[in-house]
Amino acid sequence: MKLAFICTEKLPCPAIKGGAIQILIDGVSPILSKNYELTIFSIQDPSLPNREKRGRIEYIRLPSGKRYPEAVAKELGKGNYDVIHVFNRPKNVPIYAKAAPKSRFVLSLHNEMFAKEKISAKEAEEAIRSVRTIMTVSDYIGRTIVKRFPSAKNKVRTVYSGADLSTFIPVWSKEGIRIREKVRKKIGAEGKKIILFVGRLSANKGPHILIKSLKYLLNKHKDVVLVIVGGKWFSDNSIDGYVRSLHKLAKPFKKQVIFTKHVAPKEIPKYYLAADVFICSSQWQEPLARVHYEALAAGLPVITTKRGGNAEIVKHKQNGIVIKDYKNPKAFAEAIDSLLSNPQKAAKMAQKGRQFVKTNYQFKHVAHRLERVYLEAVGGILQ
CATH class of the missing domain: 3.40.50.2000 (Glycogen Phosphorylase B;)
Known part of the structure; x- marks a missing residue:
């Protein structure tokens, strides 16, 4: 399976400048890349090359700003991805879906991105139609979506984040x-x-x-x-x-x-x-x-x-x-x-x-939950 992760236009990946989404991606990508081809799209940074491969993970970094979604869409058209995971930008999903019509899309939400001040009803409904699953970092975020858009109820699913225990060693050790x-x-x-x-x-x-x-x-x-x-x-x-x-x-x-x-x-x-x-x-x-x-x-x-x-x-x-x-x-x-x-x-x-x-709640658990979502998106079964 070919997977694509699309970061927001805010911070680069890997998480050299922090960011909850980037840290999550850093945590799960080495695990997922053992079984799947993985490409990660994020913004450019002076300290990182615009394109590189690290092991089985390919990074494509594009200019930040308003033209970032269009630049990502152009790249998606070349990739033939089975599943495209869009992080926290429901507005951009239709743009990406048009560029990669044969791909299956999943969306993860890390903030209240379906709030009235963030997205219009028309844009939101289009995004909901375009994705197989809407993953949320908490039940709370899921409730905010369904309250405004009942049509999303059957697609919303909480996928909690996690941490790397080898990085966060216990204070008593x-x-x-x-x-x-x-x-x-x-x-x-x-x-x-x-x-x-x-x-x-x-x-x-x-x-x-x-x-x-x-x-x-x-x-x-x-x-x-x-x-x-x-x-x-x-x-x-x-x-x-x-x-x-x-x-x-x-x-x-x-x-x-x-x-x-x-x-x-x-x-x-x-x-x-x-x-x-x-x-x-x-x-x-x-x-x-x-x-x-x-x-x-x-x-x-x-x-x-x-x-x-x-x-x-x-x-x-x-x-x-x-x-x-x-x-x-x-x-x-x-x-x-x-x-x-x-x-x-x-x-x-x-x-x-x-x-x-x-x-x-280790990253291996998070990766397993994500894998289940991806396989469901393409009609597969997790062994």
Whole structure:
């Protein structure tokens, strides 16, 4: 079978600049390419050739911008692909289907791309007709599609993401402990209790709430440090109004808030190992942030918000804590305190989280679920 993956026009593949979609593709492509011919389309980057083969995977990188879909479509016409997997761009599916009429199409959605402000009813219905399956990263995203377009109900299917356990080694392992101490020394947080945030610095992600929570937390835990990993937008470390406001908010806490700026994707796992608690403070209806899989895989107790799909994999008081009062800094402080004050409870949650990923949310599991979708698209049967 010949497969094609079509990335969005935002970031290159492999995930040299991050991106949940690109990281997912990096995780499943070596597994899928053992049995299938795989071509990955993404945008160009100065550090990558426009065309290359890595093992059994072919990469075709095209100029970014408005002409990207047309450039991809032109290439598709040359390929005779059995299945074409379009990532997060339902608007582009009809363009690609016209270029490759004999191919079967599947679409995966990582955000609310069927919302009114993203796509017209006419465009959406055309996209739905053009695909065999619409995979969503969470049940939440699936519900948003069906609510607006009941015609999609029989095509929508949740396919959860995952993590690479060989990359996210557990914090309690010998190697994990060694890396932990090295990173703590690097950021100047030796002997501290580290609360970790990883993500874009935007109001939707809520790091401002975490900074505000320190006012309550420091009364009991004076050795706490909040480490904020991320830039304004993936690899972009420029300062906008919101980032400026975060630094202003953090100023009274001095060395108890550490901004690392953007960290290269391959270095991110080391920061999980340095932490004691991981927090996803999403304020918006989060589709289901992949940082949850990463933190669970690294063996960290996780605190998240009951927004969007987050609570679908973080189970309250089992492998983490789910906060309903997500706008309240005090609610975060109380959740953090409950873990820092009960290390045995925190360790138990962390171990359950690691096991949760190990049993069903490694990239090999994700690849298997994707393979099932692809074979169903062409009428095949998974052995």
